[in-house]
Amino acid sequence: MKIYIDENVPYGKDFFESFGEIITFSGRNVTPEQVKDADILLVRSITKVDQTLLSLNENIKFVGTATIGTDHIDLDYLTKRNIAFSSAPGCNKISVGEYVLSALLVLAESKQFELINKTVAIVGAGNTGSAVYQCLTGLGVRCKLYDPPLQASGDSREFCNFSEVLQSDIISLHVPKTMKGPFKTFHLFDETVLQQLSPQQILVNACRGEVIDNQALLKLAREHKTPTLVLDVWENEPNIEKALLPFVALATPHIAGYSLDGRVRGTEMLYQALSKHLKNEAILNSTDFMVKAKISQTDIQSPLTSELLKSLVHLIYDVRRDDALFRSKVNQINGFDQMRKNYPERRELSTLSLNFTDPTHQNSQTINLNKIGFTVKNK
Structure with missing residues (x-):
């Protein structure tokens, strides 16, 4: 059996x-000729799996993506060919939540505001949006959820309307790319919507670049009419609109979900799915391969503060x-993808154990360290 795996799938x-037999490939540039004899194909979000890619392959049995999103997979085509499919829902939700938290803490410091005094609208309340909600509410931040599809499905949580989203201090986007239908997200933030936002607000996009009309955003940025921007995703990746970069407070190359822990979690989920498909016992897990974090514990000897x-x-x-790193590499040949390929190790907050020498010091009226993601111990 020949198993083709994107070279950026960790521990593949x-x-x-x-x-x-394991054969690795570059996910951005893979061709139909390369995968014509694949029995199993495992990809990430940069590989479009459709009739074109699989046109020369007559025997493929299973396709998997080590990602939450599936908009790069032609699911209808796979169904027609009776090709089994699996994704990794929720694998990197923690990583994205911690990316948003880190970014907002940076902006709070540079712009001299208290995050707890801001209201955050989370657009998209699935796995990732829910993780962002948990992370921020663990800090005591007031968050609103906006998700018409989930609301229509009977989700019991409280949701806000779109006008409330646009009036929030911070807007964080966590929706899939949906090109049509009643819940279309393509250019959800088009010029008309962007014009309703102000420089006093913050707009974070860590889902899909196409959710924001980048050309409309650039036009308004040149007129100094945009919110403070945090962009991890861009239209036309990797050939992004570089003219936007000077107007973006924090810019990264689609790595919000790129913690080592989250990526390996995605690999493990595909391993479990393929094992089930082949009727094999899944005997491996991520702890068999993951190394201990370089910083795994620290002693806290003072009261917990923001x-x-x-x-x-x-x-x-x-x-x-x-x-x-992104700004230094973006103009190099294949700079966007090279940074993703050679991304420095990043761990999640749960890998750090906080040892409070005085248990009363971990008490806070607003901060819940466990909810944010840390591992808390008392000496």
């Missing part, structure tokens, strides 16, 4: 070598590192 060989929390979050992940 370790998880799947027992199933057959300033201490910011230091702890940025001890594990400071988005300014990725912003600086």
Whole structure:
């Protein structure tokens, strides 16, 4: 059995070598000729799996994507060919939540505001949006959820309307790319919507670049009429609109969900799905391969404050590192993809154990460290 795996799927060989021969490929540039003899195809979000890619392959049995999103997969085509499919829903939700938290803490410091005094509208309340909600409410931030499809499905949570989204201090986008239908998200933030936002607001996009009309955003940015921008995703990746970069406070190359923990979680979920498909026992898990975090514990000898929390979050992940790397590499040949391919190790907050020498010091009226994602211990 030949198993073709995107070279950026971590621990792919370790998880799947027992199933057959492993062949890795570049996800952005893979061709029909390359995968014509694949029995199993495992990709990430940059590979479009459709009739064109599989046109020369007559024997493929299983396609998997180690990502939450599936808009790069032609599911109807796979169904017609009776090709089994699996994704990794929720695998990187924690990573995205921590990306948003890190970014907002950076902006709170640079713009001298208290995050707890702001209202955040989370557009999209699925796995990722819910993780962002948990992370921010753990800090005591007031959050609103906007998700018409989930609301229509009978989800019991409280949802706001779109006008409330546009009036919020911070707007964080976490929706799939949907090109048509009553819940279309393509250019959800078009010029008309963007014109209703002000420079006093913050707009975060860590889902799909096409949710924001980048050309309309650039036009308004040149007129100094946009919110403070945090963009992890862009239209036409990797050939993004570089003219936008000077107007973006924090810019990164689609790596919000790129923690090592989240990416390996995606690999493990595909391993479990393929094992089930092949009727094999799934005997491996991520702990068999993951190394201990470089910073795994720290002693806390003072009361918990918002300033201490910011230091702890940025001890594990400071988005300014990725912003600086991106700006230095974006003009290099294949700079966008090269940074993703060679992304520096990043761990999640749960890999850091906080040891409070005085248990009363971890008490706070607003901050819930466990909810944010830390592992808390008392000496």
